[in-house]
Amino acid sequence: MGFEQELEQRIRENGQNETLQVAARSFMRESIAAKYSYNFSWLGRPIIQYPQDIVVIQQLIWGIQPDLIIETGIAHGGSIIFSASILELVSACGGREGEVIGIDIDIRPHNRQAIETHPMSKRISMIEGSSISAEVIAEVRKRAAGKKRVMVCLDSNHTHAHVLAELEAYGVLTSVGSYCLVFDTVIEDMPSELSFDRPWGPGDNPKTALKLWLESHPEFAIDKDIGNKLLITVAPDGFLKRIV
Numbered sequence: 001m002g003f004e005q006e007l008e009q010r011i012r013e014n015g016q017n018e019t020l021q022v023a024a025r026s027f028m029r030e031s032i033a034a035k036y037s038y039n040f041s042w043l044g045r046p047i048i049q050y051p052q053d054i055v056v057i058q059q060l061i062w063g064i065q066p067d068l069i070i071e072t073g074i075a076h077g078g079s080i081i082f083s084a085s086i087l088e089l090v091s092a093c094g095g096r097e098g099e100v101i102g103i104d105i106d107i108r109p110h111n112r113q114a115i116e117t118h119p120m121s122k123r124i125s126m127i128e129g130s131s132i133s134a135e136v137i138a139e140v141r142k143r144a145a146g147k148k149r150v151m152v153c154l155d156s157n158h159t160h161a162h163v164l165a166e167l168e169a170y171g172v173l174t175s176v177g178s179y180c181l182v183f184d185t186v187i188e189d190m191p192s193e194l195s196f197d198r199p200w201g202p203g204d205n206p207k208t209a210l211k212l213w214l215e216s217h218p219e220f221a222i223d224k225d226i227g228n229k230l231l232i233t234v235a236p237d238g239f240l241k242r243i244v
């Protein structure tokens with residue numbers, strides 16, 4: 001059996017391995033309680049992601065070579081710096097040129113300054129405002145017009161209503177063969193106390209939003225292989241591939 005076939009078979013087997021699934025769910029529960037996602041940085045900026053997800057997003061960016069990555073939720077800038085840095089490597093290796101648009105309702109001055117002075121800033125632009133405001137949506141759509149390979153990452157407010165509005169606004173900009181990543185779908189699978197004092201929780205979160213949205217968007221499919229490969233992820237069922 002070739003390497004690729006072995007890989008596919010192992011991922012399928014991992015996905016059916018009940019012991020591994022239970023261990024992964026237990027790790028997710030305990031690590032969310034311990035606020036593990038805040039432990040990391042990328043090229044000097046705090047990134048609020050799990051390392052496992054970061055590796056898979058790298059695989060997607062390398063494979064898709066997007067012209068544009070639209071990201072909602074900038075925080076300290078780690079995830080937009082990460083995306084820009086992989087785009088930089090794609091370019092350095094002879095691939096396509098890409099840029100990142102980051103959107104956040106509140107870009108703190110020290111975060112803005114650190115992002116704007118970072119070596120990766122040449123591939124980044126930021127928009128301050130709510131990701132679901134008409135002005136912000138119009139601006140992003142204007143900048144996305146004419147882009148051939150668009151990838152989308154939704155990681156801002158995690159309520160059902162907000163993510164549904166983001167999927168309507170930005171999900172549809174995802175190009176065929178590319179992905180819309182919906183973060184923090186794991187909220188649906190965790191006990192409500194792990195949502196702390198947030199306005200989201202089980203029954204009202206990114207997973208409930210994407211399940212509803214997919215009912216009227218058959219051009220997208222959940223990439224189950226990515227879920228089976230990761231097992232440890234904040235985005236179970238959150239890797240949406242545009243198939244047509």
Ligand SMILES: C[S@@+](CC[C@H](N)C(=O)[O-])C[C@H]1O[C@@H](n2cnc3c(N)ncnc32)[C@H](O)[C@@H]1O
Nearest residue numbers: 047048073075078079104105130131155156157
């Ligand atoms: C989880 S953090 C983003 C983490 C970042 N993607 C990373 O990986 O490091 C969520 C961010 O969403 C922002 N946010 C909350 N509500 C928003 C809204 N309505 N529109 C845009 N951004 C929003 C917050 O200000 C916060 O910075």
